[in-house]
Amino acid sequence: DAGITQSPRYKITETGRQVTLMCHQTWSHSYMFWYRQDLGHGLRLIYYSAAADITDKGEVPDGYVVSRSKTENFPLTLESATRSQTSVYFCASSEWTASRQETQYFGPGTRLLVL
Amino acid sequence: GESVGLHLPTLSVQEGDNSIINCAYSNSASDYFIWYKQESGKGPQFIIDIRSNMDKRQGQRVTVLLNKTVKHLSLQIAATQPGDSAVYFCAEDGNQFYFGTGTSLTVIP
Numbered sequence: 001d002a003g004i005t006q007s008p009r010y011k012i013t014e015t016g017r018q019v020t021l022m023c024h025q026t027w028s029h030s031y032m033f034w035y036r037q038d039l040g041h042g043l044r045l046i047y048y049s050a051a052a053d054i055t056d057k058g059e060v061p062d063g064y065v066v067s068r069s070k071t072e073n074f075p076l077t078l079e080s081a082t083r084s085q086t087s088v089y090f091c092a093s094s095e096w097t098a099s100r101q102e103t104q105y106f107g108p109g110t111r112l113l114v115l
Numbered sequence: 116g117e118s119v120g121l122h123l124p125t126l127s128v129q130e131g132d133n134s135i136i137n138c139a140y141s142n143s144a145s146d147y148f149i150w151y152k153q154e155s156g157k158g159p160q161f162i163i164d165i166r167s168n169m170d171k172r173q174g175q176r177v178t179v180l181l182n183k184t185v186k187h188l189s190l191q192i193a194a195t196q197p198g199d200s201a202v203y204f205c206a207e208d209g210n211q212f213y214f215g216t217g218t219s220l221t222v223i224p
Contacts, residue, residue, distance in 0.1 A: 042217060043159070043206075058211070101208055101212070103149055104149075106160070
């Protein structure tokens, strides 16, 4: 059972380039999330998705695009990378039961460096 | 907006001692709380959770206490081991998950 995986694990890119971070989960969780983690800020929500073809903005969505054509995948795209987007990106998934969200389970993270 | 804070950014304990990590939250409507452990270079790992209808919940060597009156959450780790060294942070579920910045626990052998 792979759980939740992210790729690539490490990425170096240049300012202005488009970058896509992949996230895949095998639990068939309905909810998926993208966070960035920076020193002093903790985890900040970028985007989330409640189901296939349903996405919504989180706390820091600017400069990012997401899609969810399949339940198990939730790619995050930086359309034109900036240095401020250098960060560690975590994908998470969770299920809803009895009208409440259950625990979020996290992937291993992608470390992105924008030069 | 929401805020989830931790009282101490770092904590050092002797191996075998008990550890207590604290967390304050601001949204009195939050009804679900989680503690995560994050080791260096890894993603956050679920430790234990608690719903607002409970004051205490125990797991294996860990206990979470919830004081809704003062909006305070704590994680107690019994007989702390070197493998417990990590960053611990709490999360609260209001209408969205909010995460604290974390407390770095160092276990001294």
